[in-house]
Amino acid sequence: MEKINIGDAFIYPMPVALVGALVEGKVNFMTAAWLTRANFKPPMVAVAINKAHYTPIGIRENRSFSIGFPSLEMMAATDYCGLVSGRKTDKSGLFEVFYGELTTAPMIKQCPLCLECKLVEVHEYPVNLLFIGEIVGAYTEERFLTDGKPDIRKMKPLVLTMPDNQYWTVGEYAGQAWGEGKKLKSR
């Protein structure tokens, strides 16, 4: 079939997260899906956030933030955090908040997994800031683990597609990474 150039496209699919920060002394959460691991050891992440948002003020102020992965049950509250700005709406009461090592990276008790991050540096692009953080703690509960590792079937996170702006669940187990390709190794 013929290839067509649609000019621009997003990542398919994107993980749905809630970025937590203390902004002007206030606990705040924003929805984010533009994030990735950036380094293996020490563990580092990269999160792209629109410059106009409220959260960047707090991340820069306290040089810390959190990343929480909400479960399917939290979809409405998660989406709400992307609809209203902390500038105008106090989102601190939406979730139960807890802290790890840092006192300036509020995390969400309801999230099956939260990463606590220290800001390493910020890269500035035309619309977004790319925050690079080092993971200093990863908080979960025994009930979300299998063999000591987070189990996506128990976490039930969401993924996002744009520009159709839809949330999706994670589906079935498809295969083993660093495994499925071994059958082609005889080539």
Next chain:
Amino acid sequence: MEKINIGDAFIYPMPVALVGALVEGKVNFMTAAWLTRANFKPPMVAVAINKAHYTPIGIRENRSFSIGFPSLEMMAATDYCGLVSGRKTDKSGLFEVFYGELTTAPMIKQCPLCLECKLVEVHEYPVNLLFIGEIVGAYTEERFLTDGKPDIRKMKPLVLTMPDNQYWTVGEYAGQAWGEGKKLKSR
């Protein structure tokens, strides 16, 4: 339930991609899952790749690369690209290759969607290089679109979890982004 600190955790889940580059004149593809959108306009991406890999040589040499999203049917070949290095194994014959505007960003015909990227800059971290690229073209086929937008149900991409190293399909439609949270707006 009590929170436990497992120290480090990955992103849940991660998109599975094939990064294409011309390395020392040879078409090469590597499996990658550490990637995100980095800027809205112009469209930019960030991809973290281990410094020791072969692909970074080509990306730096030609200041360009591609990102392809493989479908479930391509899982074995996709995984194979993460098992063997282009240093020792010629992976150029695994897929049908095509080019867009750039002559140095090989793309995979079998992938439902491929992004063609010009290198903007590289950030160096202890283990990984974070390549920032501008998307200059996005290639798909009519059969993967619905209302002119890539449709994840037609693309059938994979996601990855680590450290259990498992591939997963994308599941069911869960809800509308910038929509589901509206019911909480009366708060």
